[in-house]
Amino acid sequence: MRKNVIYLLARQLCTDAIRSKVMGIASILMVFLLSFSVYSGWENYHDQNNTRDAIQGEVQESWENNPDKHPHRMAHYGSFAIRIKHILSVFDLGMENFVGNAVFLEAHKQNTVNFSEASMSTGLLRFGEVSLAMLLKVIVPLLIFYLGFATIARERENGTLKLLIGQGITRREIVFGKWLGLWSLSLLFLFTVFIVLLFFVVIESHDVMQAESPFRYSILLVSYILFFGILSAITILVSAFSKTAKGALVKLLGIWLLFVIIVPKSLQAIGYYLYPTPSKIEMETAVEHDLIKQGDSHNPDDPHFKAIKDSVLLANNVEKVADLPFNYGGFIMAKGEALSTKVYLEHQEKLYDVYSKQNNLERYSAFVNPYTAIKNLSTALSGTDFKSFLHFKGKAEAYRFKLAQEMNRLQMDLIPNKGKAGPNTISRDYWKKFPPFEYNFLSTTKVFKNEIISILALFLWGVLGVLGLLRLSTNLKAI
Amino acid sequence: MYKLLFKSFFRTKIFLVSLVLLITVGTVSILIGKQYLVKQEKTIVAAQEFQKESVKRILKYNDKDIGLLLYYLKFTLVKKPANISAISIGQSDVNPLLQAVTIRGLEGQKYDTDFENPSLLMSGNLDLGFVIIYLFPLVLIAMTFNLYSEEKELGTWRILAAQTSKKGKFLFNKLIVRILFVFAIFVFLMFLASGILQIPMNQNFWAIFFHSLLYLLFWSALCLFTVSLLKNSSFNALALISIWVVLTILFPAVVNNYVINKYQVPEALDAMVEQRDGYHEKWDLEKNATMTGFYEAYPQFNNYPVPEDRFSWIWYYGMQHMGDLAAKETSAEMMEKIILRNTISEKVALFVPTMHAQLSFNNLAGTDMVSHLSFLKALTQFHEQLRLDFYPRIFDRKPANSVNWEKHDTKFYIAEYNFSWIYLMLPTFFITIVITFFGLFNLRKL
Numbered sequence: 001m002r003k004n005v006i007y008l009l010a011r012q013l014c015t016d017a018i019r020s021k022v023m024g025i026a027s028i029l030m031v032f033l034l035s036f037s038v039y040s041g042w043e044n045y046h047d048q049n050n051t052r053d054a055i056q057g058e059v060q061e062s063w064e065n066n067p068d069k070h071p072h073r074m075a076h077y078g079s080f081a082i083r084i085k086h087i088l089s090v091f092d093l094g095m096e097n098f099v100g101n102a103v104f105l106e107a108h109k110q111n112t113v114n115f116s117e118a119s120m121s122t123g124l125l126r127f128g129e130v131s132l133a134m135l136l137k138v139i140v141p142l143l144i145f146y147l148g149f150a151t152i153a154r155e156r157e158n159g160t161l162k163l164l165i166g167q168g169i170t171r172r173e174i175v176f177g178k179w180l181g182l183w184s185l186s187l188l189f190l191f192t193v194f195i196v197l198l199f200f201v202v203i204e205s206h207d208v209m210q211a212e213s214p215f216r217y218s219i220l221l222v223s224y225i226l227f228f229g230i231l232s233a234i235t236i237l238v239s240a241f242s243k244t245a246k247g248a249l250v251k252l253l254g255i256w257l258l259f260v261i262i263v264p265k266s267l268q269a270i271g272y273y274l275y276p277t278p279s280k281i282e283m284e285t286a287v288e289h290d291l292i293k294q295g296d297s298h299n300p301d302d303p304h305f306k307a308i309k310d311s312v313l314l315a316n317n318v319e320k321v322a323d324l325p326f327n328y329g330g331f332i333m334a335k336g337e338a339l340s341t342k343v344y345l346e347h348q349e350k351l352y353d354v355y356s357k358q359n360n361l362e363r364y365s366a367f368v369n370p371y372t373a374i375k376n377l378s379t380a381l382s383g384t385d386f387k388s389f390l391h392f393k394g395k396a397e398a399y400r401f402k403l404a405q406e407m408n409r410l411q412m413d414l415i416p417n418k419g420k421a422g423p424n425t426i427s428r429d430y431w432k433k434f435p436p437f438e439y440n441f442l443s444t445t446k447v448f449k450n451e452i453i454s455i456l457a458l459f460l461w462g463v464l465g466v467l468g469l470l471r472l473s474t475n476l477k478a479i
Numbered sequence: 480m481y482k483l484l485f486k487s488f489f490r491t492k493i494f495l496v497s498l499v500l501l502i503t504v505g506t507v508s509i510l511i512g513k514q515y516l517v518k519q520e521k522t523i524v525a526a527q528e529f530q531k532e533s534v535k536r537i538l539k540y541n542d543k544d545i546g547l548l549l550y551y552l553k554f555t556l557v558k559k560p561a562n563i564s565a566i567s568i569g570q571s572d573v574n575p576l577l578q579a580v581t582i583r584g585l586e587g588q589k590y591d592t593d594f595e596n597p598s599l600l601m602s603g604n605l606d607l608g609f610v611i612i613y614l615f616p617l618v619l620i621a622m623t624f625n626l627y628s629e630e631k632e633l634g635t636w637r638i639l640a641a642q643t644s645k646k647g648k649f650l651f652n653k654l655i656v657r658i659l660f661v662f663a664i665f666v667f668l669m670f671l672a673s674g675i676l677q678i679p680m681n682q683n684f685w686a687i688f689f690h691s692l693l694y695l696l697f698w699s700a701l702c703l704f705t706v707s708l709l710k711n712s713s714f715n716a717l718a719l720i721s722i723w724v725v726l727t728i729l730f731p732a733v734v735n736n737y738v739i740n741k742y743q744v745p746e747a748l749d750a751m752v753e754q755r756d757g758y759h760e761k762w763d764l765e766k767n768a769t770m771t772g773f774y775e776a777y778p779q780f781n782n783y784p785v786p787e788d789r790f791s792w793i794w795y796y797g798m799q800h801m802g803d804l805a806a807k808e809t810s811a812e813m814m815e816k817i818i819l820r821n822t823i824s825e826k827v828a829l830f831v832p833t834m835h836a837q838l839s840f841n842n843l844a845g846t847d848m849v850s851h852l853s854f855l856k857a858l859t860q861f862h863e864q865l866r867l868d869f870y871p872r873i874f875d876r877k878p879a880n881s882v883n884w885e886k887h888d889t890k891f892y893i894a895e896y897n898f899s900w901i902y903l904m905l906p907t908f909f910i911t912i913v914i915t916f917f918g919l920f921n922l923r924k925l
Contacts, residue, residue, distance in 0.1 A: 022717070033729070033733075036733060036736070037736075040736040040737065040739075040740050043740050044736075044739070044740055047740075047743055048743070051743075051745040051748065052748070055745075055748045055749070055752060058752060059752060062752075062756055066759075066763075067763050069762070069763065073759075073762060076759075077755070077759050078755070080751065080752065082748065094601075095597045095598070095600075095601050097739070098573075098597045098600040098601045099597050100592060101748070102747075102748050102751060104587065104751065104755070111591070112591050112592045112593075112594075113592075114590045114591060114592055114747075114751075115590060115744075115747040115748065115751070116573070116592070117739060118570075118573045118600060119573050119574060119590070119592065120744050120747065120813075120816075120817050120820070121570070121573075121735070121738075121739065121820065121848070122570070122735075122738075122820060122821050122824045122825075122838065122847065122848050123569045123570055123837050123838055123840075123841040123846075123847055123848070124731050124732075124734060124735040124738070124824050124828075124834060124837065124838070125570075125735055126569075126603040126837070127727065127728060127731030127732050127735065127833075127834070127837070128728055128731075128732045129732050129735060129736055130729070130732045130733050130736050134732070138728065139724070139729075142720075142724065146717060149713075150713075245713060246625075246632070246711075246712045246713050246716075249713050249716055249717065250716060253716060253720050257617065261613070262504075262614075264602060265602050265603065265605055265609075266504070266507070266605060268598060268599055268602040268605075269507070269511055269599075269602075269604065269605035270507075271599075272511075272514075272596065272599050273510070273511060273514055276514070276518065277594065277595075277596065278594070279518065279521070279522040279525065279576075279593055279594065280575070280591075280592075280593045280594045281522060281525050281526050281529055281577070281579065282521070282522065282525045283594065284529075285525060285528070285529050285532075288533075292536075299539075299540055351594060355596045355598070358596055358598070358599065359596070359598045362598075362602075386596075386597055386598055389597065
């Protein structure tokens with residue numbers, strides 16, 4: 001293989017393509033879409049995070065400004081956890097608008113994360129959303145196919161392929177030259193997007209929370225470069241194995257429709273069909289059922305709670321709960337909270353297992369559909385996948401539990417038992433001592449672990465692409 | 480002549496592929512709709528059982544204090560599902576089917592969501608509406624893009640041209656054959672859906688039916704127009720797929736992004752905090768701070784005394800209601816914004832048949848935003864009715880068995896549908912006529 005010949009062929013393909021009408025229209029469209037997605041992506045990120053930051057601050061302020069009161073009232077006063085957007089959500093919206101944004105954290109109860117953008121949107125949301133990643137995942141692949149379908153097929157139709165070979169250019173040089181040319185062309189779009197994105201990553205780099213975003217950015221860049229390489233290889237292969245350029249185009253369009261639109265959606269739907277999930281009311285009934293089996297806190301003669309009471313009385317060597325050295329109400333609520341949280345989380349875990357099963361069908365299809373691989377990897381790295389949301393939800397629930405138990409502890413330690421003398425409230429200083437809700441994004445190492453399948457699939461596709469091209473280099477038909 | 484055209488069409492590969500594809504995916508989409516209906520039914524049964532069980536259980540230990548009893552008790556309002564919603568699931572997977580609420584503050588309970596896999600929400604439901612809006616046009620494109628160019632490229636056009644003087648009419652008839660085939664599959668699928676999903680053939684069903692036909696005619700017109708330009712196959716395929724991408728993906732997505740950004744709803748989060756603080760701060764204030772507002776809202780309870788020195792239920796439920804009142808204004812603003820989002824989207828959609836079809840389907844199936852908002856409104860009334868029923872009993876400290884609990888089972892809200900045929904059909908009809916006119920005009924020159 002002679003490098004300069006490959007470069008020459010690649011450059012030829014690029015210049016031809018850049019002069020073509022398709023490229024002209026495509027560029028105008030891309031410039032418009034790029035500007036629009038940058039504008040809307042940034043505005044959304046910036047405005048939403050500002051609002052959310054402000055509200056999270058207000059929530060903390062009002063928490064601290066509560067006067068002296070009974071700690072259990074504070075447990076009901078509770079707090080809110082508001083989800084903060086990752087800077088890379090400017091790039092890939094992923095599930096961002098389909099998951100909730102705020103959750104009320106109070107004692108005894110796991111509330112749902114509410115106010116997703118989807119719950120406040122019209123049916124238009126289902127057409128999809130424009131983001132920088134959407135351009136790279138959906139539109140640019142189509143452009144690569146448009147620009148590349150004719151590369152080898154038309155040269156063969158015109159007879160120029162025979163001429164090239166006749167002039168002593170090897171088949172391998174032709175194949176790899178064309179591939180390199182098409183790939184470079186696609187990188188033109190890729191780099192434009194990533195240069196714009198770099199700007200945002202740099203702006204937000206002062207934020208400790210976003211500290212890992214430059215690293216995530218580089219991985220994204222590498223993944224997309226690889227993805228485009230794979231697509232270019234597919235284009236060249238289809239073009240080479242088709243009799244006519246028209247045939248190649250129809251095949252490529254079919255591949256695009258199948259891989260980008262039809263297969264992912266169908267697999268997701270089939271996953272949903274195969275693994276039904278309970279509705280909220282069904283799960284809550286089940287949770288309540290399990291809880292009552294262990295001990296019904298509403299029942300004054302419940303054996304479970306009676307046993308606890310007896311053992312506590314025995315351990316402290318007293319006759320009545322009023323004589324205990326700590327507040328019995330706080331103690332029993334702490335026990336109840338621990339129990340109900342455990343049961344709830346078990347059921348929730350089961351629900352998420354079903355979700356994973358539903359999603360796995362599509363997730364594993366990455367081995368036959370490179371689009372799925374890049375889609376999952378891209379949303380995960382942008383902090384807009386389901387796992388990132390669960391991470392937030394987990395943190396919020398942990399904070400809720402900590403808050404409720406801290407208030408129970410304060411009640412146990414500082415509030416006298418019924419019938420005993422002493423204050424029924426505690427100082428507001430205790431509210432200030434309780435740290436505010438702080439959220440950190442999922443660590444990038446975790447993201448890699450979650451997306452190991454997508455990475456593996458993308459890598460395998462890369463190998464497959466090169467192998468395909470090598471094979472083509474030996475049996476490319478000149479006529 | 481039609482007989483021959485049909486015959487030759489039936490021999491093509493694309494005919495078989497389209498037939499298999501549309502029938503399979505169409506049937507799958509109907510089954511998915513069926514599953515959606517089954518899930519809804521299961522949920523409703525579960526809700527009804529939950530309601531009965533929880534009343535029984537809570538009543539057992541709290542029959543002494545009706546105020547405390549009603550602190551725990553939940554009452555369920557269900558949006559009665561219509562079977563037609565399985566054709567266009569729309570936003571009904573994001574928005575909950577039912578809401579179980581206590582008579583405490585509503586604002587904190589109203590927006591609770593149901594559980595749904597967000598990956599599914601994101602990829603959207605594969606319902607019959609999707610098949611009609613996305614796949615049918617693709618099949619039309621696949622069958623017609625080389626209507627003329629193929630004959631030209633294979634060299635058969637010249638033979639044909641020598642034999643007939645009405646070349647334009649020939650092409651047009653060829654197109655009609657394909658359109659009729661697509662229509663036949665569509666009609667089959669609609670009746671299949673109506674059978675499997677037990678959709679009554681009422682006005683809404685026919686509205687979806689005829690709007691879909693019109694929508695398919697719109698795409699046929701686009702194909703006709705492209706063919707009439709007499710370009711080569713590659714150009715046609717490229718052009719039609721590009722139009723498809725713009726109309727079904729790019730344009731609606733751009734409009735949606737624009738609407739979401741332009742009308743952001745920070746009020747949602749504000750109202751949530753206002754409600755909590757509006758209620759909780761009352762604990763630390765004079766009883767008057769609560770009661771003045773409460774008596775103002777409900778003067779009929781003016782004569783119930785509120786003890787200054789200790790807890791009373793009238794004060795407690797008064798405080799709860801104050802939370803709702805504190806958030807009332809912001810909450811109303813939030814609703815207005817959401818309605819605005821809807822109105823703008825609908826207006827833009829009038830010019831874009833794909834968007835118009837999607838929004839109309841959702842509207843006709845009762846799965847759109849507006850339908851959910853009216854459910855929330857009904858929920859607010861339901862909640863107020865419950866409170867007004869229970870308040871006097873709580874304040875009079877009536878015994879728990881003075882209430883006929885059997886009567887408080889799960890209640891249903893039946894959505895009202897209204898639509899106008901003109902609004903539904905005219906925009907797409909007009910666009911279709913214009914495109915067809917230009918297409919036929921081009922063919923005349925042939």
